[in-house]
Amino acid sequence: MTRPFLSRPLAMLGLAGLLVLQGCAPLAPGGRGLDIDTSISARSQGSRVRFIVLHYTVSESSRALGTLSQGEVSSHYLVTDDEPARIYRLVDENRAAWHAGQSEWGGYTWLNRSSIGIEIVNRGPVGAAADGTPAWQPYRPSQIRAVRALVRDIADRHGVAPENIVGHSDVAPLRKQDPGPLFPWRELAREGVGRWYDESVARALGARFAAQGLPDMASVRQQLMRVGYAVPPADSPEREMQAVLAAFQMHYRPARYDGVLDAETAGVLAALVASSGPAGAGDASAW
Incomplete structure (x- = not known):
């Protein structure tokens, strides 16, 4: 049997072709005329949207x-x-x-x-x-x-x-x-969009606050921060804390949103703390 024969120039041409094919990874245009290889994507990544x-x-x-x-x-x-x-x-x-x-x-x-x-x-x-x-x-x-x-x-x-x-x-x-x-x-x-609280727990806690007295404002501040809200410093004007409470009420107890802490609001806040994780956490695996 006669062996196939490739001339040296043809062999070199074939090798060059293979190298070209290996280099055909996706390229994205970069700044200042750079070509950036995008063929490999890191496993550890996540959305910037939180x-x-x-x-x-x-x-x-x-x-x-x-x-x-x-x-x-x-x-x-x-x-x-x-x-x-x-x-x-x-x-x-x-x-x-x-x-x-x-x-x-x-x-x-x-x-x-x-x-x-x-x-x-x-x-x-x-x-x-x-x-x-x-x-x-x-x-x-x-x-x-x-x-x-x-x-x-x-x-x-x-x-x-x-x-x-x-x-x-x-x-x-x-x-x-x-x-x-x-x-x-x-x-x-x-319907699965956003956060809510256990309403039966909120009613029970609200009844207890109505009977035994409202929680102190320091505790309320901590709970509001726990569920995501930024609260003003303790020595800030009272209207600033009322604005935060009003925002909370608009979202979770919109029947009255005067910014005044009452037993129902305190019960809703405590129930929300009990039923949800800290806001802002998102997908920890991506960070």
């Missing part, structure tokens, strides 16, 4: 869309009040939107770079009720359905913990009230 922050716009859809796309503020998503509600993505999730500002939750501050912001078209307070308290614009059912689906999708993709799905008022209680007391946190939590 929080989802919900807002209302205080304006109609067209104005909100202009402000959020052309102004000094922005959000990743805008949910309109159309029927059915329309969802706009205004900022890529890999980039920061300017929606949270000076904010804090679970010990993390300035949340723009670690959160997804969702604006919902809603005017917020629209006058006064008969008892003198603010009257609020209700959310449309189609908006809530859209928000629920959107938040669930974002939370699933980024591993956002239920306790880190919050309102702007939760993370900036001294200056913000959105999404307001009519946002249906309880309804969403029952």
Whole structure:
């Protein structure tokens, strides 16, 4: 049998071809003309997104869309009040939107770079009720359905913990009230979006506080921090602590949100502490 024969030039050409094939790893353009090999991905990594922050716009859809796309503020998503509600993505999730500002939750501050912001078209307070308290614009059912689906999708993709799905008022209680007391946190939590508490435990604890007296403010401050809120220093003006309590009440006891500690609020707070982990923790395996 005659052996196949390859000339030296042909053999060298074949070897060069193999080397070229081995070098055909995916390349991404880098800065200053660099080519960066992206063929290997590290196992130990996670999303930068730790929080989802919900807002209302205080304006109609067209104005909100202009402000959020052309102004000094922005959000990743805008949910309109159309029927059915329309969802706009205004900022890529890999980039920061300017929606949270000076904010804090679970010990993390300035949340723009670690959160997804969702604006919902809603005017917020629209006058006064008969008892003198603010009257609020209700959310449309189609908006809530859209928000629920959107938040669930974002939370699933980024591993956002239920306790880190919050309102702007939760993370900036001294200056913000959105999404307001009519946002249906309880309804969403029952459908797997966000955090809630054991209501039977809250009622039992509330009854005990009503009979035996309210917890001291130092304990309340510690519990609020445990569930995520930033509380002002103990020597701060009383109105600042009231603002934090009002934000908590808007989220978890919206029937009355005057910022005054009562037995029901104390029971809800204690039940929430008992039923949830510390806010801000997220997926520890990614950090």
